[in-house]
Amino acid sequence: MALPAPDLPPSPVVPTIDLAADGVRHGHLRLPYSRDDSAWGSVMIPICVVADGEGPTALLTGANHGDEYEGPIALYELARTLRPQDVTGRVIILPAMNFPAFEAGTRTSPIDKGNLNRAFPGRPDGTVTQKIADYVARALVPLADVVLDFHSGGRTLDFVPFAAAHRLPDPAQEAACKAAVEAFGAPYSMTMLEIDAVGMLDTTVEAMGKTFVTTELGGGGTASARTAAIARAGVRDLLIHAGILRGAVARRETRWLDMPSGDCFAFAEEGGLVAFRVDLGEAVRAGDVIAEIAPIGRTGAAPRPYRAAMDGILAARHFPGLVKPGDCVAVVAQILG
Numbered sequence: 560m561a562l563p564a565p566d567l568p569p570s571p572v573v574p575t576i577d578l579a580a581d582g583v584r585h586g587h588l589r590l591p592y593s594r595d596d597s598a599w600g601s602v603m604i605p606i607c608v609v610a611d612g613e614g615p616t617a618l619l620t621g622a623n624h625g626d627e628y629e630g631p632i633a634l635y636e637l638a639r640t641l642r643p644q645d646v647t648g649r650v651i652i653l654p655a656m657n658f659p660a661f662e663a664g665t666r667t668s669p670i671d672k673g674n675l676n677r678a679f680p681g682r683p684d685g686t687v688t689q690k691i692a693d694y695v696a697r698a699l700v701p702l703a704d705v706v707l708d709f710h711s712g713g714r715t716l717d718f719v720p721f722a723a724a725h726r727l728p729d730p731a732q733e734a735a736c737k738a739a740v741e742a743f744g745a746p747y748s749m750t751m752l753e754i755d756a757v758g759m760l761d762t763t764v765e766a767m768g769k770t771f772v773t774t775e776l777g778g779g780g781t782a783s784a785r786t787a788a789i790a791r792a793g794v795r796d797l798l799i800h801a802g803i804l805r806g807a808v809a810r811r812e813t814r815w816l817d818m819p820s821g822d823c824f825a826f827a828e829e830g831g832l833v834a835f836r837v838d839l840g841e842a843v844r845a846g847d848v849i850a851e852i853a854p855i856g857r858t859g860a861a862p863r864p865y866r867a868a869m870d871g872i873l874a875a876r877h878f879p880g881l882v883k884p885g886d887c888v889a890v891v892a893q894i895l896g
């Protein structure tokens with residue numbers, strides 16, 4: 560169920576700006592949210608539209624998860640600096656799509672615990688998070704030719720910086736997504752396998768036939784100078800690639816990675832203190848120990864090794880030093896080129 564049902568009631572979300580007019584507009588998506596401290600209150604999600612004339616539309620979203628910062632850094636900055644005369648067509652910028660989660664610095668919403676990227680296509684009569692998903696899916700994605708949704712690892716994961724596309728049933732659409740990923744020009748480009756694709760913005764946008772790019776640019780609940788710079792450069796080059804900004808795509812060197820199967824992932828079977836034997840970006844061979852997790856309740860207990868199931872590089876790792884049962888410890892990706 561990636562696409563919205565055709566017979567849903569209208570969204571309660573009201574944009575405070577005209578999404579169709581030329582020029583620069585800064586405003587909000589106002590989402591009514593009645594609560595103890597504000598009887599007729601609203602959640603105000605920042606939105607910026609920069610448009611000039613006929614041309615393609617790009618939808619750029621950050622903070623789908625509230626503790627991932629490269630997207631918001633690049634997109635608040637883009638909204639401050641992009642001028643209509645730079646644009647052919649339209650750029651719709653939502654720098655903090657799950658604004659309640661972003662404000663709280665948490666992956667999920669403090670209002671309803673909603674994980675926005677598991678809530679698509681959403682519901683107009685659901686929770687606050689479901690209402691955000693529904694508005695984006697039914698009012699914004701249909702306007703867009705290309706959608707860029709920024710992610711990084713948040714507080715519990717860290718990644719080598721990559722932009723990503725998914726394997727899609729339509730080869731032409733997959734090729735268009737991969738060309739857009741390559742234009743983004745992150746140090747790595749990934750053909751990404753999702754643990755659970757149900758409810759993701761990715762799936763909804765792809766089901767509408769659009770060109771979609773996602774990213775994982777770092778993590779640990781912050782952004783580095785390097786990963787913020789990758790985000791800034793990537794969004795500009797993607798807009799050039801889409802024909803919305805003038806200029807030439809920089810064509811930075813990128814290495815394609817693949818996640819061919821679920822063997823990429825290592826999940827913790829027991830909790831404890833994690834000691835990595837390999838750092839992000841380093842090569843591993845099948846059978847190599849990536850990390851050991853030691854019980855912390857007593858001394859003398861042997862740590863449990865977690866091994867690579869295939870040759871590749873360490874593409875993602877658990878971030879905090881303590882691991883719980885079920886946590887994703889590591890992701891190994893194959894190098895394609």
Ligand SMILES: [Zn+2]
Binds near residue numbers: 624627709710711713
């Ligand atoms: Zn995320």
